[in-house]
Amino acid sequence: MSLAKITQVKALALAxxxxxxxxxxxxxxxxxxxxxxxxxxxxxFRDERTGPDGKERPHPMNSxxxxxxxxxxxxxxxxxxxxxxxxxxxxxxQSLWRFGFTAFVGGSxxxxxxxxxxxxxxxxxxxxxxxxxxxxxxxxxxxxxEVTVDVEKQTVSAGAKTxxxxxxxxxxxxxxxxxxxxxxxxxxxxxxxxxxAGGLAYVEGK
Amino acid sequence: MAKTLFQKVxxxxxxxxxxxxxxQLFIGTHxxxxxxSPQAFGMLRDLGLQVKFPxxxxxxxxxxxxTNEIKxxxxxxxxxxxxxxxxxxxKDYGIRFFDxxxxxxxxxxxxxxxxxxxQPGTTIACGxxxxxxxxxxxxxxxxxxxxxxxxxxxxxTLALSPLKVRRIEVNGKLAPGVYAKDVILHIIRVLGVNxxxxxxxxxxxxxxxxxxxxxxxxxxxxxxEGGARCGYVNPDQKTFDYIKGKPFAPxxxxxxSAVVRWASFASDAGCQYDxxxxxxxxxxxxxxxxxxxxxxxxxxxxxxxxxxxxxxxDRQTAEDAYAHMKLAPNTPIKxxxxxxxxxxxxxxxxxxDLREVAxxxxxxxxxxxxxxxxxxxxxxxxxQAVHEGLDKIYIEAGFEWRGAGCxxxxxxxxxxxxxxxxxxxxxxxxxxGRQGSQTGRTVLMSPLMVAAAAITGQVxxxxxxxxx
Ligand code: SF4
Numbered sequence: 001m002s003l004a005k006i007t008q009v010k011a012l013a014l015a016x017x018x019x020x021x022x023x024x025x026x027x028x029x030x031x032x033x034x035x036x037x038x039x040x041x042x043x044x045f046r047d048e049r050t051g052p053d054g055k056e057r058p059h060p061m062n063s064x065x066x067x068x069x070x071x072x073x074x075x076x077x078x079x080x081x082x083x084x085x086x087x088x089x090x091x092x093x094q095s096l097w098r099f100g101f102t103a104f105v106g107g108s109x110x111x112x113x114x115x116x117x118x119x120x121x122x123x124x125x126x127x128x129x130x131x132x133x134x135x136x137x138x139x140x141x142x143x144x145x146e147v148t149v150d151v152e153k154q155t156v157s158a159g160a161k162t163x164x165x166x167x168x169x170x171x172x173x174x175x176x177x178x179x180x181x182x183x184x185x186x187x188x189x190x191x192x193x194x195x196x197a198g199g200l201a202y203v204e205g206k
Numbered sequence: 207m208a209k210t211l212f213q214k215v216x217x218x219x220x221x222x223x224x225x226x227x228x229x230q231l232f233i234g235t236h237x238x239x240x241x242x243s244p245q246a247f248g249m250l251r252d253l254g255l256q257v258k259f260p261x262x263x264x265x266x267x268x269x270x271x272x273t274n275e276i277k278x279x280x281x282x283x284x285x286x287x288x289x290x291x292x293x294x295x296x297k298d299y300g301i302r303f304f305d306x307x308x309x310x311x312x313x314x315x316x317x318x319x320x321x322x323x324x325q326p327g328t329t330i331a332c333g334x335x336x337x338x339x340x341x342x343x344x345x346x347x348x349x350x351x352x353x354x355x356x357x358x359x360x361x362x363t364l365a366l367s368p369l370k371v372r373r374i375e376v377n378g379k380l381a382p383g384v385y386a387k388d389v390i391l392h393i394i395r396v397l398g399v400n401x402x403x404x405x406x407x408x409x410x411x412x413x414x415x416x417x418x419x420x421x422x423x424x425x426x427x428x429x430x431e432g433g434a435r436c437g438y439v440n441p442d443q444k445t446f447d448y449i450k451g452k453p454f455a456p457x458x459x460x461x462x463s464a465v466v467r468w469a470s471f472a473s474d475a476g477c478q479y480d481x482x483x484x485x486x487x488x489x490x491x492x493x494x495x496x497x498x499x500x501x502x503x504x505x506x507x508x509x510x511x512x513x514x515x516x517x518x519x520d521r522q523t524a525e526d527a528y529a530h531m532k533l534a535p536n537t538p539i540k541x542x543x544x545x546x547x548x549x550x551x552x553x554x555x556x557x558x559d560l561r562e563v564a565x566x567x568x569x570x571x572x573x574x575x576x577x578x579x580x581x582x583x584x585x586x587x588x589x590q591a592v593h594e595g596l597d598k599i600y601i602e603a604g605f606e607w608r609g610a611g612c613x614x615x616x617x618x619x620x621x622x623x624x625x626x627x628x629x630x631x632x633x634x635x636x637x638x639g640r641q642g643s644q645t646g647r648t649v650l651m652s653p654l655m656v657a658a659a660a661i662t663g664q665v666x667x668x669x670x671x672x673x674x
Contacts, residue, residue, distance in 0.1 A: 018522070018523070018526070019519055019522070019523055020399055020400070020499050020501075020523060022499075022635075022637045024616075024635070024637040024638070024639060024640050025637065025638055025639065028617065028639050028644075029616045029617040029618050029639075029640070029642070030617050030618065030642070032241050032269075032618060033270060033282075033284040033285065033288065033618055034284070034288075035244035035245070035248075035287060035288060035291050036244070036245060036248065037245055047638070047639045047644040051644075052625075052643075052644050052645055080519075081400065081519070082399065082400040082403070082433070085399060085400065085433065086335065086430075086635060086637060087335050087616075087635075088242070088333060088334060088335035088349035088350060088351055089241075089242065089351075089352075090242070090245075090333075090351035090352040090353060091352075093351075108400065108403065110400070110403070110433070111403060111404070111435050112335060112349055112350070112351060112435065115350075115351060115354070116351035116352075116353065116354075119351065119353045119354070120353070168367070169226075169227055170224075170226040170227045170228045170365075170367055171226075173225075173226040173227065174226045177225075177226075179225070179226065181353070182224070182226075182228075182357060182365035183253070183356070183357060183360065183361075185224050185225060185226075185230070185365065186224075186230060186357055186360070186361040186363050186364075186365060187255075187360065187361055189221055189222055189224075189230050189361070189363065190361070192221045192222045192230070193221050193230075193232060193258075193361060193362060193363055195221075196219065196220070196221045196232045197232060197259075197362070199218070200218065200219070200232070200234060201460075201463075201464070201467060202234060202325060202328055202456075202464075203234055203259070203262060204261060
């Protein structure tokens with residue numbers, strides 16, 4: 001299986017502020033009643049974007065900038081701390097990715113969300129609190145400027161600014177080498193797997 | 207060298223180092239359900255792969271099951287499609303399925319322990335963030351995404367990096383009317399909803415030694431609400447007694463060696479922890495959430511925080527929370543009107559929860575302004591409760607008695623809040639919209655506090671209502 005090497009994402013960015021944004025907010029549970037991920041993109045942040053009366057609410061995902069990102073199928077979402085907490089549903093990064101987001105920049109990410117995004121080939125980079133505030137302000141003030149998320153160099157830059165960013169070493173390695181989906185590596189280890197299983201008393205039928 | 211349970215289990219299951227530096231970890235037990243598995247089976251078919259260890263894979267159906275309909279097809283055609291997809295997938299790949307007709311169906315985190323599938327010193331994965339529940343038995347259990355469900359189906363392994371271990375030590379005796387649920391809500395309140403990122407939580411101390419396995423499950427269940435992907439309690443005699451005689455427990459000839467092996471996984475005296483956090487049981491009072499994250503919690507007799515007392519980031523979330531909850535800062539939460547009461551979920555839908563509440567419910571009546579439902583988490587729990595006559599006590603008091611499932615914990619089945627109803631709930635998440643209405647409001651609490659709210663029609667102190 002050959003996958004693209006994801007060293008850098010350069011795209012328009014959208015700031016979606018707030019800490020502890022959970023995956024129920026990113027994709028409400030009723031949209032999990034499905035057997036494929038198709039069509040989830042249009043429902044990303046559905047209940048934040050649309051009120052109970054069916055009318056649009058003010059939300060970054062309803063902006064012209066979001067529409068540009070959706071059309072380009074490329075975009076950087078700038079978020080707060082502990083983004084993607086709560087339910088393990090992969091439907092959350094799937095919906096944002098299908099909407100058009102190909103990278104996330106934030107203060108911190110919930111672990112399962114981080115892992116789910118990485119296996120989709122969508123990098124999640126972290127910035128310090130101060131740098132995140134600066135990046136967030138820049139993105140809002142300059143929506144037309146593309147943001148570069150450099151996975152290899154671990155930086156985020158826009159205009160004349162460059163911020164030092166972080167990403168788990170294993171995720172970085174997988175993304176830049178085009179091995180962000182671990183299945184090939186896992187399948188390769190079959191002999192070692194049989195050996196480990198053989199040593200476990202509770203695993204029958206090994 | 208002295209080691210933690212986490213290190214020992216990790217080492218026993220480590221297959222090899224992967225090129226990216228992660229570990230390929232063997233997953234001894236894979237639990238699957240209808241919501242996060244169909245896409246994984248789809249990926250498996252696309253790649254032309256087989257299920258590697260079907261005999262170590264166990265399925266049940268919980269999220270979409272209606273709790274007041276037995277007959278199929280269900281009134282929701284999508285729910286019907288999802289249960290049928292799981293039937294087909296488990297049949298095609300030879301996986302055991304605790305289907306609704308088996309009498310063993312239930313919330314996935316209840317089925318594992320009930321069947322004796324959940325055992326100490328094992329690794330357990332499930333496409334569900336509350337998988338840490340199984341850590342109550344001294345297993346390393348965690349939630350995974352759907353692509354990882356595919357990885358486990360195809361290889362019985364995952365690519366992972368080890369976690370740090372934080373020992374959360376609670377010592378002392380809980381006061382009457384204070385429960386395991388209050389302990390975990392309090393821990394999350396103190397350490398924060400993201401305090402556990404990067405950690406496995408080891409729950410220990412005399413309070414946990416005294417807890418039953420069901421109480422330990424309630425605490426481990428909500429590890430993820432504190433940001434920790436997994437949480438566990440070291441196995442002891444209570445653990446072994448609980449497993450003994452369950453359908454998948456080791457049989458007589460293997461039992462003694464299994465117990466020796468299980469006990470050997472417990473953390474060694476003098477092992478190194480990355481962090482230790484002490485708590486006193488006596489300091490914990492009945493706890494309720496007031497906001498939209500599980501960390502926004504107070505003791506029932508406290509006031510909700512004044513905005514000035516919060517730092518900038520917490521303040522923003524709090525403002526959002528007050529607006530959504532229609533509550534006012536610096537006022538008591540006690541006395542807030544309640545519309546719905548939900549007793550159930552993988553946090554508090556077990557037989558011990560149902561028994562404890564029933565003890566106090568006899569002779570009391572649910573307020574006419576409240577809709578109260580009680581949902582046993584599994585069919586076995588429901589059967590046991592009926593056998594003990596608990597259902598009659600609930601029905602007599604004015605609760606609706608339902609069939610097993612996730613029910614109103616989340617909005618994937620017909621049990622939902624309507625409009626801005628406020629729900630006193632024994633579940634684990636108070637996120638906006640979690641219970642099925644965009645403007646619906648959730649207040650998390652212990653089962654007995656839910657019963658107190660049902661009777662008074664208000665958020666109440668169960669110790670007063672029931673003279674505990
Ligand atoms: S009861 Fe709630 S938290 Fe538990 S598995 Fe079901 S939906 Fe998830």
